[in-house]
Amino acid sequence: MDKPKLEITLCAPRGFCAGVDRAIQIVELALEKYGAPVYVRHAIVHNKYVVEGLRRKGAVFVEELDEIPPSDAPVVFSAHGVPKAVPADAKARIMFFLDATCPLVSKVHIEANRHFNEGREIVLIGHAGHVEVIGTMGQLPAGAITLVETAADAEAFTPRDPQKLAFVTQTTLSVDDTSAIVEILRRRFPSISLPHKEDICYATTNRQEAVKKVAPNVDAMIVVGAPESSNSVRLVEVAQRNGCPRATLVERADTIDWSKFEGITTLGITAGASAPETLVDEVIEAFAQRFDINVSAHGAGRETIVFNLPRELRPASPAA
Numbered sequence: 426m427d428k429p430k431l432e433i434t435l436c437a438p439r440g441f442c443a444g445v446d447r448a449i450q451i452v453e454l455a456l457e458k459y460g461a462p463v464y465v466r467h468a469i470v471h472n473k474y475v476v477e478g479l480r481r482k483g484a485v486f487v488e489e490l491d492e493i494p495p496s497d498a499p500v501v502f503s504a505h506g507v508p509k510a511v512p513a514d515a516k517a518r519i520m521f522f523l524d525a526t527c528p529l530v531s532k533v534h535i536e537a538n539r540h541f542n543e544g545r546e547i548v549l550i551g552h553a554g555h556v557e558v559i560g561t562m563g564q565l566p567a568g569a570i571t572l573v574e575t576a577a578d579a580e581a582f583t584p585r586d587p588q589k590l591a592f593v594t595q596t597t598l599s600v601d602d603t604s605a606i607v608e609i610l611r612r613r614f615p616s617i618s619l620p621h622k623e624d625i626c627y628a629t630t631n632r633q634e635a636v637k638k639v640a641p642n643v644d645a646m647i648v649v650g651a652p653e654s655s656n657s658v659r660l661v662e663v664a665q666r667n668g669c670p671r672a673t674l675v676e677r678a679d680t681i682d683w684s685k686f687e688g689i690t691t692l693g694i695t696a697g698a699s700a701p702e703t704l705v706d707e708v709i710e711a712f713a714q715r716f717d718i719n720v721s722a723h724g725a726g727r728e729t730i731v732f733n734l735p736r737e738l739r740p741a742s743p744a745a
């Protein structure tokens with residue numbers, strides 16, 4: 426029997442961002458340079474496939490530093506950032522650590538510190554319990570930062586002094602939800618200090634923009650990514666709110682719920698910033714087994730942002 430035809434549109438850009446790429450490279454280069462084991466505090470990026478690949482090469486994942494036996498082995502902090510107490514604890518234990526915090530998360534930490542030093546109370550727009558939010562809140566003493574998750578929280582928030590107020594955000598939020606919250610804060614507290622430049626990172630913004638263009642034109646949308654990945658979950662929501670209610674998160678091809686794709690003739694595919702392209706290929710291959718597929722891409726070209734590696738892992742400059 427002939428397979429049904431399916432037009433697949435790949436959103437561009439999708440998948441790995443510069444911060445994820447750098448974090449994975451840091452673990453791989455540390456393994457090359459110092460040998461196994463290399464300890465990694467928390468999943469280096471929120472993707473099981475990536476974590477398993479690094480584990481096979483000799484990375485050992487822990488949640489807290491006290492799980493690491495006394496050793497000279499390096500410990501890498503994940504891309505999401507860590508509370509200030511973590512590097513302080515590592516120093517106290519005389520551990521050798523490499524910080525894979527994405528520079529765009531570090532930028533938010535620096536902003537929060539600046540506001541605090543200038544005497545402002547800080548609102549962090551983000552999701553409770555997310556590891557990046559824990560890291561950002563942990564830059565400052567308890568009480569310095571108040572978490573605002575929703576528009577209702579923003580309406581209810583009472584600052585100590587509305588004249589001395591600033592906000593920062595998690596980097597992987599929904600651009601639209603966040604601007605609604607920011608609007609409320611600015612209406613209620615007109616002198617609130619804003620980030621110099623958007624805290625929601627370029628990768629999150631670009632992936633959401635690409636999904637908005639494709640979602641209204643497809644019967645279903647797949648976001649390749651993990652449920653713990655904030656930017657992946659946001660991509661599903663963005664697709665659902667922008668014309669594609671049948672949008673769903675898929676971790677691996679073997680977890681696809683095929684009942685969700687019955688009768689479709691068009692499909693959009695994107696991937697969260699921590700999902701490797703090989704998982705997108707795997708999903709396309711799974712559809713090719715059931716459908717007669719034609720694949721095209723839609724959206725902007727390649728992203729060119731690259732972040733520097735920590736000094737310890739940069740290639741030695743050639744002798745003069």
Ligand code: SF4
Binds near residue numbers: 527597
């Ligand atoms: S999603 Fe954005 S903030 Fe997070 S690692 Fe990637 S570039 Fe950095």
